[in-house]
Amino acid sequence: MAQFEEVSKQSILHPKPAGLALQYGTAGFRSNSIHLDHIMFRMGLLAVLRSKKTKSTIGIMVTASHNPEEDNGVKLVDPMGEMLAATWESYATMLANAEQEELISALNEIIEKEGIDKSQEASVFVGKDTRSSSASLSQAVLDGVHALGGHSKDYGLVTTPQLHYMVCCKNTQGKYGDATVEGYYKKLCQAFTQLVGNASNCTDDQKHLCVDGANGIGALKLREMISHLNKGLQVTIFNDGSKGKLNHQCGADFVKVQQKTPTGIQVNPGDRCCSFDGDADRIVYYFADSQQVFHLLDGDKIATLISTFLKELLIQAGLNLKIAVVQTAYANGSSTDYLENTMNVTVRCTKTGVKHLHHAALEFDVGVYFEANGHGTVLFSKAAEDKIQQLAQDSRIDDERKRAALMLQSTINVINQTVGDALSDMLLIEAILAIKGMTVEQWDRIYTDLPNRQLKVKVSDRRVIDTTDAERRAVSPAGLQEAIDNLVKTYRKARSFVRPSGTEDVVRVYAEADTQESADALAHEVSLAVYRLAGGVGEEPKPLH
Ligand SMILES: CC(=O)N[C@H]1[C@@H](OP(=O)(O)O)O[C@H](CO)[C@@H](O)[C@@H]1O
Numbered sequence: 001m002a003q004f005e006e007v008s009k010q011s012i013l014h015p016k017p018a019g020l021a022l023q024y025g026t027a028g029f030r031s032n033s034i035h036l037d038h039i040m041f042r043m044g045l046l047a048v049l050r051s052k053k054t055k056s057t058i059g060i061m062v063t064a065s066h067n068p069e070e071d072n073g074v075k076l077v078d079p080m081g082e083m084l085a086a087t088w089e090s091y092a093t094m095l096a097n098a099e100q101e102e103l104i105s106a107l108n109e110i111i112e113k114e115g116i117d118k119s120q121e122a123s124v125f126v127g128k129d130t131r132s133s134s135a136s137l138s139q140a141v142l143d144g145v146h147a148l149g150g151h152s153k154d155y156g157l158v159t160t161p162q163l164h165y166m167v168c169c170k171n172t173q174g175k176y177g178d179a180t181v182e183g184y185y186k187k188l189c190q191a192f193t194q195l196v197g198n199a200s201n202c203t204d205d206q207k208h209l210c211v212d213g214a215n216g217i218g219a220l221k222l223r224e225m226i227s228h229l230n231k232g233l234q235v236t237i238f239n240d241g242s243k244g245k246l247n248h249q250c251g252a253d254f255v256k257v258q259q260k261t262p263t264g265i266q267v268n269p270g271d272r273c274c275s276f277d278g279d280a281d282r283i284v285y286y287f288a289d290s291q292q293v294f295h296l297l298d299g300d301k302i303a304t305l306i307s308t309f310l311k312e313l314l315i316q317a318g319l320n321l322k323i324a325v326v327q328t329a330y331a332n333g334s335s336t337d338y339l340e341n342t343m344n345v346t347v348r349c350t351k352t353g354v355k356h357l358h359h360a361a362l363e364f365d366v367g368v369y370f371e372a373n374g375h376g377t378v379l380f381s382k383a384a385e386d387k388i389q390q391l392a393q394d395s396r397i398d399d400e401r402k403r404a405a406l407m408l409q410s411t412i413n414v415i416n417q418t419v420g421d422a423l424s425d426m427l428l429i430e431a432i433l434a435i436k437g438m439t440v441e442q443w444d445r446i447y448t449d450l451p452n453r454q455l456k457v458k459v460s461d462r463r464v465i466d467t468t469d470a471e472r473r474a475v476s477p478a479g480l481q482e483a484i485d486n487l488v489k490t491y492r493k494a495r496s497f498v499r500p501s502g503t504e505d506v507v508r509v510y511a512e513a514d515t516q517e518s519a520d521a522l523a524h525e526v527s528l529a530v531y532r533l534a535g536g537v538g539e540e541p542k543p544l545h
């Protein structure tokens with residue numbers, strides 16, 4: 001086939017460093033950018049095959065999210081804007097690691113296994129973040145797409161969720177919206193403006209929000225979006241990339257893990273602040289109280305705020321739709337307790353990784369999912385959207401029901417249902433606070449987080465740890481779970497679990513308890529148990545205090 005000759009010819013220009021092997025992990029490939037040129041070219045090839053197989057447009061995003069600036073990575077986006085199907089992750093790994101002379105046979109293997117029609121047209125959307133390596137790496141993606149005869153559209157600098165959105169718009173023939181950045185802003189901002197029309201007497205002070213853009217793409221895109229907001233929101237952007245380094249001491253991951261304000265932002269008592277991550281698919285909020293004490297409102301607090309709002313609207317609208325919140329084991333115990341016992345909503349716990357949460361959320365009429373780290377969104381079933389739509393157009397219902405139905409409709413439009421989206425989540429949260437006339441302090445007081453601690457332990461092979469029950473219990477190595485259970489018993493309100501990370505070569509330890517000292521001590525003791533029973537390497541974990 002002529003195209004294969006082209007692939008062979010071109011692939012020599014994107015050579016694979018001998019001996020290098022990388023894995024398509026939880027969030028695609030991620031590594032130091034110098035190792036990634038061949039990966040990008042080959043993911044261009046894979047996206048063409050995926051496009052032929054699904055007879056749809058596929059997306060490729062060049063980004064390494066919250067990783068340091070030197071790193072880069074690539075994520076593939078499936079037809080409805082969701083993450084690449086798990087069955088294709090192994091093809092991605094196979095293509096990435098094939099030696100030069102094995103490349104064509106690797107492509108043929110996928111074509112045969114998947115029964116792909118080679119004559120089918122292929123189309124791939126490409127986007128990139130602001131890293132200095134992203135320009136040449138996205139060119140390598142495009143080279144791969146063209147070498148295999150695919151059509152491409154290069155969106156240039158976009159956030160990861162914007163690219164997911166474009167793919168979904170394209171494959172729904174515009175039903176989800178216009179597949180342009182302008183179309184994205186228009187849809188979200190119009191819905192936001194309609195929603196805040198329900199907020200009475202919002203002062204300029206209440207409309208003010210400080211945003212830490214992590215010196216990345218989120219800052220650029222937020223600036224573009226603001227011009228569509230008609231002053232409904234007053235945003236001051238910090239860490240906008242004009243001087244600081246991407247993700248360096250700033251951004252959502254830094255704020256969540258370090259539990260402190262990022263550098264480059266002035267936080268005065270009462271200011272409402274939020275941080276995006278490096279590709280703007282995560283968001284966390286925070287503020288400093290009058291004593292200058294830092295308070296974090298993470299994914300769990302966001303899920304609680306959004307699900308409370310939606311549940312109230314569903315009741316007001318008189319709609320009998322089932323709402324559920326999907327979390328992972330990292331969700332703070334207080335949030336789960338509040339959702340289940342005070343709000344009486346169904347709570348599901350899944351394994352770590354957005355694809356698991358997204359999948360579980362699809363089972364409900366309204367599925368709110370958030371990882372504690374701030375990645376999340378809301379999914380509405382087709383049936384739920386139809387019911388809301390019908391009610392919003394029903395002229396026989398009373399004003400209260402009508403208003404609730406219209407607000408639900410705007411909520412659906414402000415949300416990016418394809419994936420967690422910092423810009424979209426920010427608009428929804430801001431609208432809810434404005435409508436409820438709620439300050440960030442009041443939001444924070446809905447429930448009080450249990451003090452918690454996350455630690456990492458290095459072991460020689462983290463795969464010796466196997467877990468069950470959505471990663472909340474370890475089934476191997478022998479004796480580990482028993483040791484954790486015995487330690488947990490010695491603290492009040494305590495919970496702890498361990499699991500191998502899917503993105504780093506470490507075992508993660510999580511502990512929570514009634515006080516910070518107890519959470520820290522428990523996390524340390526569990527780390528020691530991991531170190532001793534699961535083949536710890538290097539120095540024994542030291543106590544935190
Ligand atoms: C505790 C934690 O925050 N884990 C993160 C992290 O996964 P690990 O498998 O824990 O390394 O990266 C994932 C991808 O970004 C994200 O989905 C997940 O929430």
Ligand SMILES: [Mg+2]
Pocket residue numbers: 065066277278279280281282
């Ligand atoms: Mg991200």
